[in-house]
Amino acid sequence: MSAVLRRSRKSPAKDGPAARRDIPPGMRPPPLEPMRNPGLSRARLLDMHRFLRLNRVLEDQLSALYRQGKIVGGLYSSLGQESISVGTACALEPGDLLAPMIRNIGxxxxRGVPPLSLFLQFLARHAAPTAGKDGTLHFDDPGRSIIGPISVLGTLIPVMTGAALAARMRGESRVALTYIGDGGTSTGDFHExxxxxxxxxxxxxxxxxxxGYAYSTPVDRQFAVDSLAERGPAYGIASESVDGTDVLAVYAATQRAAARGRGGGGPTLLECRAFRRRGHAEHDDMWYVPRDIVAAWEQRDPIDRFESFLVEQGHATxxxxxxxxxxxAAExxxxxxQALGSPYPPPEETLRGVYAGGD
Amino acid sequence: MALTTYVEAIRQGIWEEMERDERVFILGEDVGIYGGAFKVTEGMLERFGEMRVIDTPISESAIVGAAIGAALMGMRPIAEMQFIDFISCAFDQITNFAAKNRYRWGAGVPIVIRGPSGGGVHGGPYHSQNPEMYFVHTPGLKVVAPATAYDAKGLIKAAIRDEDPVIYLEHKYLYRRIKEELPKDDYIVPIGRAAVRREGKDLAILTYGAMLYQALEAADVLAREAGLQTEVVDLRSLLPLDKDAILSAAKKTGKVLVVHEDTRTGGIAGEIAAIINEEVFEYLDGPVLRVTAPDTPVPYSPPLEEFFLPNKEKILKAARQLAAY
Structure with missing residues (x-):
């Protein structure tokens, strides 16, 4: 980590890729369309707003803990992408299966995971869902139909395919939803x-x-299509690309995809376009990202947009x-x-739980 | 009484488990209408239907990944690798997802990944491998390698019923060469338990898979020509190892020879030698010796493969050297 920090201080933007003039067109915000309510009640809209805000406030607090040196390991922000997590998750039925990736705390x-569990995970405490054996969002919650991710990208796609298969074998009408980043679409497991x-x-x-970026690698070094939705036809499946900063558009597209799956229409590839407005993780000041691109996306903040919509439509002041x-924030x-007062796991926890019956 | 081949024993074991437990299903390449490249799944599509006997694209990682997802949903999937050599394509799903899940958040992944391993059929570098040690080095997995038809059936049933991911290695050389009468009643062979195939007090050969038969032949020769009583132990399970059986053979004979078809460096023999050193050093009358394949890929041409594979003669040479201590 320190090597990365040193490099970031020394690298003047004019020498590095930050000086690139050929910003891939797909990296700019898509044309701004007005937000449209897909038929949600005021209560549901305000619920969605609360989750967006909870997502951001929670990550702000985690970021503050990181700067105080209290977070163990890395912290990955979803700033500016909260709408994708919240919009997709809100569109599912409670029994549908969901597997998050690293930026899907929302x-x-x-799904109802208590913020306390998330603090405990990042603080590596014994009471955390993984008892300190793993961190971040790497845990499952069968009661909430959540399957946990691993760090390797793409692995969840076959796993969630198998989860959907099992549900079908048992005659259950359950959709399986998971996420992948632009970079993760380059993996073999994405295809398989x-x-x-x-x-x-x-x-x-x-x-x-x-x-826009997978760590420091921009999308034009990741794939040669303009939109990842173009890959849908190549698999013979439905696909769609939406403005990921529009939580209502994300919600509506997810609902269409889920209904298609439930109706026997197979999988859907749903591209949500947004921008990673912070570094790959907290240690990364993303010196390699052109500032004007970040500024353009800051103007498309998903929470600001949704709040303006709610006020304009008279749902809230x-x-x-x-x-x-x-x-x-107070909560x-x-x-x-409370999480900071929770103890670390005892060292002998290390040896527990490798196999069934191993405590 | 009818004799059952090793391959038929595997098929019977899977079949009976699918009859017994509707959560059990199989997925892989050509397992459906074709019945599997080696006919392990023959007739299963007709009996159990395409919902439980699933032909997949050529996607080993997705086969194992989907098995993991289904297992997390409470199913008992069996993932077939058409040749075990191709298991490398699924390495990430096996070692990073299946193996670590229980440890990370408590949910076991009860899957069986099985396929034909081993040489002796001139399959060349990609149809002859013994990949066990990639997986023996991964906590959270279990690895078994039956040598007899009885064990082939008993271990596949134990693997299917196990709560953790099991790599089940079928030696393709044994598929139709080995046969025996099997019990009619349901039985399992517990994972983690070795079997003494021949009693002896002068020296012990520890082995598994197809090498068991080379070891038994060598033991016959040693008895005939030198009156040596050789204990032959079939490990059957490589992870977990049956430490008690290993240590008791070492204590009983004081002279241990480990034989495996897998290559030398990083093979299970090194681990076994270390366990014996650490725990029963004072019982030893000589060094723990190894007879293994050399550190090369598995070659194709018959004289090369013959040179590569351990056999009775190579075992005898090492055994005589050990007996002289």
């Missing part, structure tokens, strides 16, 4: 999993979060929305304090 919150789901006609919804944020302050 999906877990929608999506193709297997297509051949078996399974209700898999694969959400591609195209956020600015004051209402501000108090949601203030209340969440999470207390939760963080």
């Amino acid at each position: 999906s877990l919150l929608v 999993g999506l193709n297997l789901a297509a051949v078996l006609g399974l209700p898999l919804v694969l959400v591609v979060e195209n956020n 600015k004051g209402d929305l501000r108090s949601v944020e203030e209340n969440l 999470l302050d207390e939760t963080a304090r």
Whole structure:
């Protein structure tokens, strides 16, 4: 990590790829379309807003803990992409299967994972879902139909295909949704999993979060198509590309995909276009990303957009929305304090649980 | 009484488990209408239907990945690798997902990954491998390698019923060469338990898979020509190893020879020698010796493969050297 920090301080932007003039067209924000309510009640809209805000406040607090040196390991922000996690998760039925990737803390919150569990995970405490054996969002929650990710990208696509297969074998109408980044679409498992789901006609919804960069690698070094939705026809499956900063568009597209899967229409590849407005992880100041691109996407902040929509449509006042944020911040302050007081695992925990019956 | 071949024993074991437990299903390449490249799944499509006997694209990683996902949903999948050599394509799913899941968040992944391993049929570098040690080095997995038809059936049934991921290595040289009468009643062979195939007090040969038969032939010769009583232990399970059986053979004979078809460096023999050194050094009358394949890929041409594979003569040479201590 220190090597990366040193390099970032020494590298002047004019020498590095940050000086590139040929910004891939797919990296700019798509044309701005007005947000449209796909028929959600005011209560549902405000619920969605609360999750978006909870996502951001929670990550702000985790970031503060990281800067205090309290987070163990890496921290990965979803700033500017919260709409993808929240929009997709809100569109599923409670029994549908969901597997998050590293920037989908919002999906877990929608599913009802308590923020305390998430603090404990990042703080590597004994009471965390993984008892300190793994961190971040790497845990499952069968009661909430959540399957946990691993760090290797793409692996969840075959795994969720198998989960959808098992549900079908048991006659259960359950959609399986998981995520992959723009970089993760280059893996073999992306192809193998999506193709297997297509051949078996399974209700898999694969959400591609195209956020411009995979660590320092821009999308034009990752693939040669303009939109990843172009890959859908190559697999013989439905695909769609939406503005990932529009939570309602993400919600509506996910609902279409889930309905298609439930109706026997097979998998859907759903590209959500947004931008990674922070580094790959907290240690990374993303000196390699042109600032004007970041600025352009800051103008498309998904929460700002949704709040303007809610106010314009008369669902809430600015004051209402501000108090949601203030209340969440106060609640999470207390939760963080509680997590910080929770003990680390005893060293002998190391040896437990490798096999069934191993404690 | 009818004799059952090793390959038929595997098929029977899977069949009976599919009859017994509707959560059990099989997926892989050509396992359906064709019945598997070696006919392990013959007749299963007709009996159990395409929902439980699933032909897949040529995608080993997706085959194992889908098995993992189904297992997390409560199913008992069996993933067939058409040749075990291709298991490398699924390495990530096996070692990073299946093996670590229980440890990370408590959910076991009860899958069986099985396929034909081993040489002796002139299959060349990609149809002859013994990949066990990639997986023996991965905590969270179990690895078994039966040598008899009885064990082939009992271990596949144990593997299917196991709560953790099991790599089940079928030696293709034994598929139709080995046959025996099997019990009619349901039985399993517990994973992690070795079997003493021949009792002896002068020296012990520890081995598994197709090498068991070379070791038994060598033991016959040693008895005939030198009156040596050789204990032959069939490990059957490589992860977990049956440490008690290994240590008791070492204590009983004081002279241990480990034989495997797998290549030398990083083979299970090194681990066994280390266990014996650490735990029963004072019982030894000589060094723990190894007879293994050399550190090369498996060659194709018959004289090369013959040179590569351990055999009775190579075992005898090492055994005589050990007996002289």
